[in-house]
Amino acid sequence: MNPGVQGEFKIVFTGPMGAGKTTAIAALSEVEPVRTEVENTDRMSHDKEFTTVGLDMGRITLPGGQVVRLYGTPGQARFRFMWDILGRGAAGAIILLDATQAGVLVQLDLFVDAFAAHVPRGAIVIGLGRTHQPGALASDAFAERLEARGFTLPVLSVDVRKRRDVMLLVETLACILEAQTTEGLPS
Amino acid sequence: MDMNDVNAHEREAIQMQTLGIHDIGLPVDASRALHSMLQVLNGRLRTPWQTCHLDRADVLIAHAASDPAVLASWSRGGKPLVLVIDERAPRPTSPFVLRQPIRVMQLMTMLESVAEQLASRPSAVQPRRARNPDSTWMPLESLRQLMARHGDAGPLVATTSDGCGVWIDRGTAYAAVSTLQRLRLGELRVGAFATGPQPVPASAVAFSTFDLAWFVALKGPTELAPWLERGTAYRLRRWPDFGRLGGTSALIELAALASAHAWTPARLAEASCQPIEDVHRFLNAASMAGLVVNAPVTAQPRAAAAATSMWSRFVGDLRRHLGRVA
Numbered sequence: 001m002n003p004g005v006q007g008e009f010k011i012v013f014t015g016p017m018g019a020g021k022t023t024a025i026a027a028l029s030e031v032e033p034v035r036t037e038v039e040n041t042d043r044m045s046h047d048k049e050f051t052t053v054g055l056d057m058g059r060i061t062l063p064g065g066q067v068v069r070l071y072g073t074p075g076q077a078r079f080r081f082m083w084d085i086l087g088r089g090a091a092g093a094i095i096l097l098d099a100t101q102a103g104v105l106v107q108l109d110l111f112v113d114a115f116a117a118h119v120p121r122g123a124i125v126i127g128l129g130r131t132h133q134p135g136a137l138a139s140d141a142f143a144e145r146l147e148a149r150g151f152t153l154p155v156l157s158v159d160v161r162k163r164r165d166v167m168l169l170v171e172t173l174a175c176i177l178e179a180q181t182t183e184g185l186p187s
Numbered sequence: 188m189d190m191n192d193v194n195a196h197e198r199e200a201i202q203m204q205t206l207g208i209h210d211i212g213l214p215v216d217a218s219r220a221l222h223s224m225l226q227v228l229n230g231r232l233r234t235p236w237q238t239c240h241l242d243r244a245d246v247l248i249a250h251a252a253s254d255p256a257v258l259a260s261w262s263r264g265g266k267p268l269v270l271v272i273d274e275r276a277p278r279p280t281s282p283f284v285l286r287q288p289i290r291v292m293q294l295m296t297m298l299e300s301v302a303e304q305l306a307s308r309p310s311a312v313q314p315r316r317a318r319n320p321d322s323t324w325m326p327l328e329s330l331r332q333l334m335a336r337h338g339d340a341g342p343l344v345a346t347t348s349d350g351c352g353v354w355i356d357r358g359t360a361y362a363a364v365s366t367l368q369r370l371r372l373g374e375l376r377v378g379a380f381a382t383g384p385q386p387v388p389a390s391a392v393a394f395s396t397f398d399l400a401w402f403v404a405l406k407g408p409t410e411l412a413p414w415l416e417r418g419t420a421y422r423l424r425r426w427p428d429f430g431r432l433g434g435t436s437a438l439i440e441l442a443a444l445a446s447a448h449a450w451t452p453a454r455l456a457e458a459s460c461q462p463i464e465d466v467h468r469f470l471n472a473a474s475m476a477g478l479v480v481n482a483p484v485t486a487q488p489r490a491a492a493a494a495t496s497m498w499s500r501f502v503g504d505l506r507r508h509l510g511r512v513a
Contacts, residue, residue: 009501062504105274128430140278140397143425144286148293152423152446156430167509168430174502175436175443181499 009068011173012086013056014115015096016107017075020129020160022056024096025070027163028170029058033070055086080114087118092173096127096160099136105145112151121180124153125173127165131157206302207239208246212253213271217287221248224294232295234302246301251279267301278397279358282334282477296424296480303481323408327475329379330355330400331414334475344383348376353399354387355380360399361391370402371433377403397476401432404472409464411452412471420449421470421479436506437461441469449482 013021025033034057056072071086073079087093093115097104108126115124126146128139142155154172158165208225210218222238229235241247247261248269261268269283278284283301285293326345333343333355342356347366354361362370369375377399404412411417423446429439440459444450452470456463473479 060505060508062501062508064500064504066501066504068505131431137275138277138395139428139431140395140425141275141286143428144278144284144293147296147425148286148290150292152425154426154442154446155428156426157428158430165430168434171436171502171506171509172429172439172443174505175439176447178499178502179440179443179447 009066010071010090011068011170012071012073012090012093012115012119013096014073014083014087014093014111015075015127016098016101016111018101019075019096019098020127021072021075021096024094024127024160024166024169025056025058025072027160027166028060029070030061031059033058033072055082077110083114084118087115090115090119092123092125092177093119094125094127094169094173096129097142099128099131099139099157100133104137105141108142108145109149112146112149112153116151120177122151122153123173123176123180124151125169125176126153126155127158127160127169128155129158129160205235205237206246206305207244208236208248209239209241209244210248211241211257212250213248214250217271217289221289221294224289224291228291228295228298232298232302234298234306236298245305248285251276267304269297269301278395300424300480324413325379326377326403327400327407327412327471329381330377330396330403331475333380334396334400342383342387343380344385345378345380347378351375352383352385352388353377354385354391355396355399356387358396359393360396361387361393363388363390364392367392367394370399373402373406373433375402376406398432400475401427401472404475405468407468407471409467411467412474415452415470415474417452420451420454420482421445421474422449422482423473423478424480425478427473427476427478437465438469441466442473445469445473445479 013024015021022033022035034055055074056070058070058072060068060070062068071090073083073086095108095111095115097107097111101107112124116122126142128142130136131139139155139157146153146155154176156168156172158169160166210221213221225236225238229237244266246267246269248271249258249261251270251272258268267283268281269285270279270281271285271287271289272279274286274288276286283297285297329345342354344355345353347353347370349369351363351366353366353370366375370377415421423442426442426446427434427438429442434442437459441455441461444455444458450458452463452466455470456466459466470479
C-alpha cells in the first residue's frame, strides 16, 4: 500500500518489547485494537506478562473520510521479518523507546535503520518513555546520536499512557510529512 | 550592498582561512582518532582545519574532565570550546559538545558550526546591528554569556514577570515547580541574571539551562536576535524536545519545516503562513538552545504547494480528529 493510496495511510508503531506500542495504539484507535499477544517467555529482556508476536492494529477515520491504519510491530528482533512486512508502504514510523533500558542507544540505531528504508524521506518520530525515572538517559543524548549519524529526527519525551502525548507524536509525524511536500525539497 | 551582503562576504572570506585546533585531556585513542578524522575531513569542509599549539588555536577541544583552570582561562579569551563528554553523561551548557566515541558526521557538523560562529563574530570594520545594553535583549544576552562560561558561573538569579526567582548554579537551572510549569506554558518572562543574595532554595527543582534558554527566548523580543541575520538561512540540527518543553502546533510546524530545509526567516514565515514575529521567536529560541546551524542560502523552496498537498489535507483532518487544531 502506497501512502495515501485509496484514502488510506499507514503509520507503524515500533520499538523494543515493553516500550508501549500496544498502549499507544489503544490510546488513539477508534476501535478495539486487534492484538496478537501471547505469554512472554523472554522475561530477561522485559518483565511483562504478555508480548506482541504478530502485530497490533488500530484505526482512525478522519473527517474527510480518510482512514489511518495504526500498526504495531513485535518488539523482539527475532520477529524482524514482521518489521519489513509492516513497514512496507508506511507513511511514517513512530519508534518508542524506554530511556531506562540498557543499550537503548543501540536500539535507537537498530529501529531507525530498519524503518528508514521503508518510510519516505525519513518520516520517523522517536517517542522516549520513562525519562523521569532514575538512570534514564536524557533525550538530548538520543538527538545527538541521531545528529552524529546524519539524521534530524524529533525525539520527544512522552508517556504513552496519556492520549495527549501519543497525539503529539502523531501530529509531529504529520507535520514532517507535510513539510516534505513543500515544493523544491529534494525527494 | 546592504549589511547582510557585507556580512555574508566577510563570513565567506573568514571561512576560507585555515583554522587552528588544539585538543587536551582526551584519551590517547580518542585524540588519535580525532586527528585522523581531521585529515580525512579536510577538503570536505567549507573551512580548512589544522592542529596547532594551544597559543595559536582558534578552537579548543577538551575533555569535560580537563583541568578547570585551563578551561576557564580559555573561556576568558572568548574563543569556542568544544567539550568532549562520555556517552551517557548529561549534556553540559557549552554550545559545542561531542560525545564519545566521536563519530565523523558528529565532528563534521560541529566543525562547520564552530567555523560559522567564528566567521560571524563582530568585526572592527563592519559593526553588526547595534546592541543597546539596556535593551529588551538583556535577559537573553545575560543568559547567553552564562552559557558560554561552560558551567563555572553561579549562583545567579533572575526574576520572573510574576516576581518569582529562577537560579543558575554551575550550569544547571533551578526554579519552583509552579514557576517551571508556567515557563513551560509560556506564561512568564524572565529578567536578566545577576548575582543575588538569595541562594538556590532547597525546594527548587533542577532543569536544563538549554530548556531555560528556550523558554526565555520564546517569550522574548519579537525581533530577530542580534546574533542572527535576516539574510542567512537556518536549519535545525536537532529538534526541540516538545514532549519536555511543551509544543504548540505552530511550533511543531516550524520545526518540521526547519528540519527539512534551511530557510531565511522571511521565507520560513512565508512557507509556514505564520507571522514573522513568531518565526523570529522560534529561531531565537532554537538558537539559544543550540539547535540551529547556518546554511548557505540556496534556492528556497516555494511554499504554495504545501497548502494544497495531499499531506496538508491529511494533517488538517488528523488535527481536527485529534483535537489539536492550531
